Amino acid sequence: MIDAHxxxxxRPYEDFExxxxxxxxxxxxxxxxxxxMSTSDVVLDHINRILKNDTKRAAENGLKLYAAVGIHPRSISKDWETVLNELPYFLEKENVVAVGEIGLETTSNIEKEVFKKQLQLADNMNMKVVVHTPRQNKYEVARVTSSILEEMINPSLVQLDHVDNSIVDMAVEHDWNLGLTVQPLKVTPDEAVSMLKEYGxxxxxxxxxxxxSPSDPLSVPKTVHKMKLAGFEDSEIKKVSHSNAAEFYGI
Ligand SMILES: [Zn+2]
Known part of the structure; x- marks a missing residue:
């Protein structure tokens, strides 16, 4: 199985085991x-930590960790352009498979500017992007996010994430990969199963x-278990729990 985000x-060391x-x-x-994220140094230290310490902690427990790097809409420091300028260097590293997570939280002008600049970079480098959608005003923010994606980037490069019942109808109209985030307060394993029944x-x-935030490191295996109980074919289960993510990220 692959946990796509x-x-x-x-997370503690034990979660990886x-x-x-x-x-x-x-x-x-x-x-x-x-x-x-008060300065670019904090953002860059955070990215370095994912690439070094966390990859090692996961590997020691038998979990292969890849990374998506970028400026999250809640991580925009005053000197964010310094981070933007460093991103191509990180994007060429071996375990980095996407720009992300990037997107909009409130649709402020600065968020839109930082999001667009990163989409441009991803489109130029032909890199995949993992796009965040927020908890608050989800539908309204996702509409704005969607129109920026349409204008800026090849849809085959995009994974729109945290898709739930409130935005799924809008999301399936586009040719993006869709991330189904199974997490307490977002989508339960049973709700994920109903969505997969309805949308394929x-x-x-x-x-x-x-x-x-409240989370379950076993969300993917638990959803797979519920899919088995609901009578999905093995090949369908493999697609959502492995192959679609493997193909999208090239892992
Ligand atoms: Zn996230």
């Missing part, structure tokens, strides 16, 4: 806002988004 830097024991072989750790398995990847 995690925040390994916020739990995931590996439950059959999660790979995960993608995305840049986010674990600290007050071809475009979805499963992720836990495990972070310092």
């Amino acid at each position: 995690v925040h390994a830097d916020t 739990k995931m590996a024991v439950a059959g999660v072989e790979k995960a993608v750790s995305c840049a986010h806002d674990p600290l007050r 398995v071809d475009r979805f990847v499963l992720d836990s988004d495990m972070s310092s």
Whole structure:
């Protein structure tokens, strides 16, 4: 199994063993806002930590960790252009598979500017992007996010993440990969199963988004278990829990 979106830097060492024991072989750790991102140094230290310490902590437990790097909408420091200028260097590193997570939290002008600059960079470098959608005003913010994506980037490069019932109808109209975040307060394993029944398995990847918010490192295996109980074919289960993410990220 692949967990397509995690925040390994916020999790204890033991979570990686739990995931590996439950059959999660790979995960993608995305840049986010674990600290007050007051300067570019903090953001860059955060990115370095994912690439070095967390990759090592996961590997010691048998979990292969990949990374998505970028400026999260809640991580925009005053000197964010310094981070932007450093991103191409990180994007060429071996375990880095995408720009992310990037996107909008409130749709402020600065968020839009930082988001667009990173989409431009990803489109130029032909890199995949992991796009955040927020908890608050989700539908309204996702609409603005969607129109920027349409204008700025090849849809085959995009994974729109944290898709739930409130935005799924809008999301499936586009040719993006869709991240189904199974997390307490977001989507339960049973709700994920209902969505997969309704919309099919071809475009979805499963992720836990495990972070310092309420999270379950076993979200993906638990959803796979519920899919088995609900009578999905093995090939359908493999698509959402492994192959779609493997293909999208090239891992
Ligand atoms: Zn996240």
